Structures are given as structure tokens and as C-alpha cells.
Amino acid sequence: MKKILGLAAGVLALVAVNSAGAGEVDNSPVLKRIAERGVINMGHRESSVPFAFIGDDGKPQGYSVDLCFKIIDEIKKVTNKPDLKINFVPVTSQTRIALMANGTIDLECGSTTNNLTRQKQVDYLPVTFITGTKLASKKGSGINEIEDLDGKVIALSLGTTNEKAIKRVAKEKGLNIKYVMVKDHPQGWLALSSGRADAYASDHVLLFGLISKSKNPGDFQVTGRFLSYDPYGIMVPQNDSIYRRLGTVVLADLMRSGEINKIYNKWFNPGPSNINMPVSDTLGVAFEIQALPH
Amino acid sequence: MNYNWNWPVLITDPYFGWIVSGLGWTIAVASASWVIAFFLGSLIGIMRTTENRILLGIGTVYVEIFRNVPLLVQMFLWYFVFPELLPESAGNWVKRGIPLPEFWTAVVCLGTYTASRVAEQVRAGITSVSIGQRYAAKAMGLKPFQVYRYVLLPVGYRLIIPPMTSEFLGIFKNSSLALTIGVLELTAQTRQIEEYTFQGFEAFTTATVLYILVTFIVMTIMQIVEKRVAIPGMVSLRAK
Numbered sequence: 001m002k003k004i005l006g007l008a009a010g011v012l013a014l015v016a017v018n019s020a021g022a023g024e025v026d027n028s029p030v031l032k033r034i035a036e037r038g039v040i041n042m043g044h045r046e047s048s049v050p051f052a053f054i055g056d057d058g059k060p061q062g063y064s065v066d067l068c069f070k071i072i073d074e075i076k077k078v079t080n081k082p083d084l085k086i087n088f089v090p091v092t093s094q095t096r097i098a099l100m101a102n103g104t105i106d107l108e109c110g111s112t113t114n115n116l117t118r119q120k121q122v123d124y125l126p127v128t129f130i131t132g133t134k135l136a137s138k139k140g141s142g143i144n145e146i147e148d149l150d151g152k153v154i155a156l157s158l159g160t161t162n163e164k165a166i167k168r169v170a171k172e173k174g175l176n177i178k179y180v181m182v183k184d185h186p187q188g189w190l191a192l193s194s195g196r197a198d199a200y201a202s203d204h205v206l207l208f209g210l211i212s213k214s215k216n217p218g219d220f221q222v223t224g225r226f227l228s229y230d231p232y233g234i235m236v237p238q239n240d241s242i243y244r245r246l247g248t249v250v251l252a253d254l255m256r257s258g259e260i261n262k263i264y265n266k267w268f269n270p271g272p273s274n275i276n277m278p279v280s281d282t283l284g285v286a287f288e289i290q291a292l293p294h
Numbered sequence: 295m296n297y298n299w300n301w302p303v304l305i306t307d308p309y310f311g312w313i314v315s316g317l318g319w320t321i322a323v324a325s326a327s328w329v330i331a332f333f334l335g336s337l338i339g340i341m342r343t344t345e346n347r348i349l350l351g352i353g354t355v356y357v358e359i360f361r362n363v364p365l366l367v368q369m370f371l372w373y374f375v376f377p378e379l380l381p382e383s384a385g386n387w388v389k390r391g392i393p394l395p396e397f398w399t400a401v402v403c404l405g406t407y408t409a410s411r412v413a414e415q416v417r418a419g420i421t422s423v424s425i426g427q428r429y430a431a432k433a434m435g436l437k438p439f440q441v442y443r444y445v446l447l448p449v450g451y452r453l454i455i456p457p458m459t460s461e462f463l464g465i466f467k468n469s470s471l472a473l474t475i476g477v478l479e480l481t482a483q484t485r486q487i488e489e490y491t492f493q494g495f496e497a498f499t500t501a502t503v504l505y506i507l508v509t510f511i512v513m514t515i516m517q518i519v520e521k522r523v524a525i526p527g528m529v530s531l532r533a534k
Binding site for chain 1: 295296377474476490492
């Protein structure tokens with residue numbers, strides 16, 4: 001019965017979207033410009049494994065990228081352009097907001113935390129992954145929580161939510177921690193493994209990735225409680241509720257039908273880089289809550 | 295463009311303080327590096343004009359190494375590789391013992407790199423003094439040190455003030471690479487502000503204006519220096 005209902009809902013949704021198609025495109029600046037150009041500019045990260053990274057074929061792939069492809073399929077239908085071309089635009093943590101705000105990219109697929117300050121410049125689709133700040137340290141170094149870092153050195157990646165989280169907690173607790181600022185994840189890892197820093201802080205999913213790629217994975221640990229809450233979302237341009245709704249509908253459908261779990265497992269459980277992260281309880285709940293009905 | 299401009303954010307706390315501190319570090323890194331670059335560069339440049347083969351060789355090797363490796367790579371080598379080449383205790387001291395390890399690493403790196411460029415300017419300045427003056431000075435019985443001190447250098451340095459100005463400006467702009475090893479200078483603070491406020495356009499515009507301002511001040515100072523040390527009647531690049 002449930003299945004039939006789901007199917008019916010799906011069919012209804014399709015009909016609803018198709019019938020509203022023409023008007024929607026005209027009233028949505030982003031859909032209109034995509035339809036006029038016949039090209040969608042998809043922004044993507046290049047080394048956010050396994051969210052968006054460059055595969056062996058030189059093309060972006062990953063969990064976020066797969067979700068974006070689903071949204072683009074829907075855009076093809078709505079704009080009535082089955083041969084819509086995808087133009088891949090690589091972005092970094094520094095360029096992604098600016099490129100979205102100035103209209104260069106129509107969609108950003110990577111590992112971007114949805115937060116309220118960023119929402120002053122961009123909009124987000126529903127949360128598709130949940131992580132938070134944790135520490136990576138050498139096993140046996142006695143560093144398990146941030147409190148253990150009093151008087152020690154931590155490496156932080158410049159301009160990340162992790163940096164803000166660590167500095168905030170350190171201030172609250174009155175900890176005397178020395179900071180080594182690094183440019184990106186590989187350098188942060190180098191600072192930790194070469195002994196310049198006692199710990200490196202990042203999103204826990206990314207730390208697992210770094211450890212799995214290091215020379216001696218057995219020497220390092222991901223440790224401590226979550227020091228921040230980082231829900232990832234696909235970014236879309238601001239002030240276009242029709243376009244944003246289109247993406248929300250696609251993701252809600254995936255979450256309702258459970259298809260998102262299949263896509264998730266493809267990249268995380270175990271995933272091509274052996275990350276072995278089943279859907280967490282919080283993420284499972286998030287999928288349920290965001291599976292809005294039609 | 296779908297962007298919410300917000301200029302006042304730059305003068306709010308703590309962002310204004312970040313810009314000021316960033317500018318301070320940029321000036322500190324550039325000035326400290328320039329001291330190294332000027333003295334080391336002059337020494338190497340002079341070595342490359344002497345008649346001593348060993349000194350010549352050392353100077354040439356130095357210039358070729360430091361001038362031909364990209365600055366970004368040098369930054370990385372000094373910061374991550376150099377401490378590993380030292381004995382462990384010394385390496386640890388470089389990594390964690392000295393105060394402000396990032397700052398001093400950046401200063402040494404930028405200083406030694408720019409020294410190779412300054413050396414070439416100094417060499418050019420000295421060799422552009424006609425060889426007859428060198429012979430004449432020797433014929434008058436001046437010792438090699440005196441030949442340089444009283445004949446070659448006073449003329450040579452005056453000739454190269456304009457290209458040296460370019461090097462001095464370059465060191466300010468190159469100091470932005472110090473952010474890659476974690477010195478929170480102007481560009482790094484600008485990025486920081488962008489990440490906190492997402493008002494990147496305002497922050498980078500401010501940084502651009504500040505860099506132009508600093509380099510303009512440097513240019514003005516160097517022009518004053520050039521005028522004050524000019525010897526009337528002596529050939530200089532400005533006279534043309």
C-alpha cells in the first residue's frame with residue numbers, strides 16, 4: 001500500500017511539475033538564464049572526497065555531484081531542454097560564495113556548511129550530510145579532547161568553520177592554545193605529522209579521509225566530541241524561490257523514496273576510498289524530516 | 295549580480311582590527327625581509343664582480359638557486375623541509391622553540407629570495423661603471439676594498455635606484471605569499487574576513503587599495519632618496 005501511495009505521489013509530482021513548467025521558467029531568473037544559454041554552470045570542489053572530487057576520467061564525481069545530476073535532470077525536464085549542456089566550474093572554499101553571488105555558477109556541489117551568515121549571500125537546498133569539528137592527533141600523544149591541548153599547538157585551516165569553532169571553544173574554556181594557520185588539508189596534515197602541531201582540527205569525515213590516505217594510518221586517531229555542528233547543503237543563488245523549490249522537490253523525493261540511501265552508500269559505505277561510514281542516526285532523522293510530502 | 299554590498303562591515307569590530315593587524319604584519323614581513331635582501335644581496339652582488347674565482351662561484355650558485363626556484367616552493371621548503379634536515383633538537387627548536395616561527399621563516403625566505411634579485415641589480419650597477427675607473431683606482435694604489443668603497447659602489451648604487459625601487463615594491467607584494475605558511479598578513483586577514491562575513495568583494499577591494507597606498511608611499515620615498523643623493527652632472531637613468 002505504502003509503495004503504491006509513493007508511486008502515486010511520484011506520478012502526481014511529475015504531472016504537477018510538468019504542467020507548471022512554462023510559467024516557472026519565465027518567473028525564475030536562474031531557470032530562464034539556463035534555458036536561454038542551453039548550459040548550466042555547475043560549480044564543484046576538486047578534492048572534497050567523497051563529496052566532489054576529480055575522478056580518473058578527469059570529471060567531477062562524488063556524493064554531492066550525483067545529487068546535483070539528479071537536480072539537473074529535473075531542470076532538463078522543466079526547461080524542456082533534454083540536451084542541456086553541463087559546464088563544470090571548479091571552485092574552492094574561498095571562491096564558491098563569490099562565484100555564486102556574481103552569477104557565474106548556478107549550482108554548487110561540494111562540502112559546504114549551511115550557516116546563517118552565508119545565507120545573507122546564497123540559499124541552500126535541504127541538508128544532505130551532517131558532520132562537525134573533531135581533532136586528529138597522534139595515538140599515544142594523550143590528546144583526546146580539546147582541553148588536553150592547553151599549552152600545546154593546533155593546526156587550523158584558514159577560513160574554515162573549524163577554525164571558528166576551535167577558537168570559540170578555546171576562548172570559552174580559557175585554554176591557552178597556540179595556533180598554526182595552514183592553507184589547506186594536505187598542509188594541515190603535514191603540520192601534524194611533522195610534529196609542528198600536536199593536533200589538526202577539521203570536519204570529522206574529512207579527517208577520516210586524511211588518515212586513510214596517510215603513510216601510517218595506524219599512528220593517528222580522530223578524537224574528541226563534536227565541537228561544532230556542520231550540516232552540508234547544495235548551494236543555489238539567492239532570491240529565486242522557484243529554482244530553489246525545484247531542487248528541494250528533487251531532494252525531498254529522493255529522501256522519501258529512500259533512493260538517497262543508495263546514493264549515500266555508493267560513496268560512504270564503504271565507498272571508493274574505503275571510508276566506511278554508514279548513515280548516522282542524525283543524518284537518518286534529517287532525511288526523514290526533510291522528506292516533505294507533496 | 296546578486297550580491298548584498300555591506301561596506302560598513304569593514305569598520306566593525308573585530309574586522310577593522312584584523313585589517314590593521316594584517317597591514318602591520320605585511321609591513322613587518324616586507325621591511326625585515328628587505329634588510330636581509332639589501333645587505334645579503336649587496337654582498338652577493340659584489341662577490342659576483344670580484345676577480346676571486348671562489349667568491350665568483352659562490353655568488354653565481356647562490357643567485358641561480360634562489361632566483362630560479364618559485365618563491366611559493368621556497369616558502370614551502372623553508373617551512374616544512376628545512377627543519378627536517380636539521381638535527382632533531384634543532385629542528386624542533388625551529389618548529390616550536392623560536393617565537394613566531396611562521397614570521398621568521400617567511401622573513402628568511404623572502405629575504406634570501408629577494409637578495410638574489412638585488413644581487414643582480416648590484417652587479418649590473420657595478421659593471422656599468424666603466425672598467426677604466428676600476429683600473430684608474432687600482433693604479434692610484436687603492437686596495438680592493440677601497441676600490442669598491444670609494445669608486446665603484448657610490449656610482450653603482452646611484453645608478454640602480456630605479457630597479458631597486460621595483461625590488462622593494464616587489465617584496466611588499468610577494469609578502470602576501472607568507473599566508474601560505476600561516477602568517478596572518480593583509481591578504482590572509484582579507485580572506486579571513488571573507489570567510490567570516492562573506493563580504494569578499496569589500497574586503498579584497500580594501501586590501502587592493504591598501505597595497506596600492508603602501509607601494510605609492512614606498513615609491514615616493516625612493517624618489518626623494520634618489521633626488522637627495524644625486525650628484526649633479528653624473529650620468530643617471532633619470533637624466534635621460
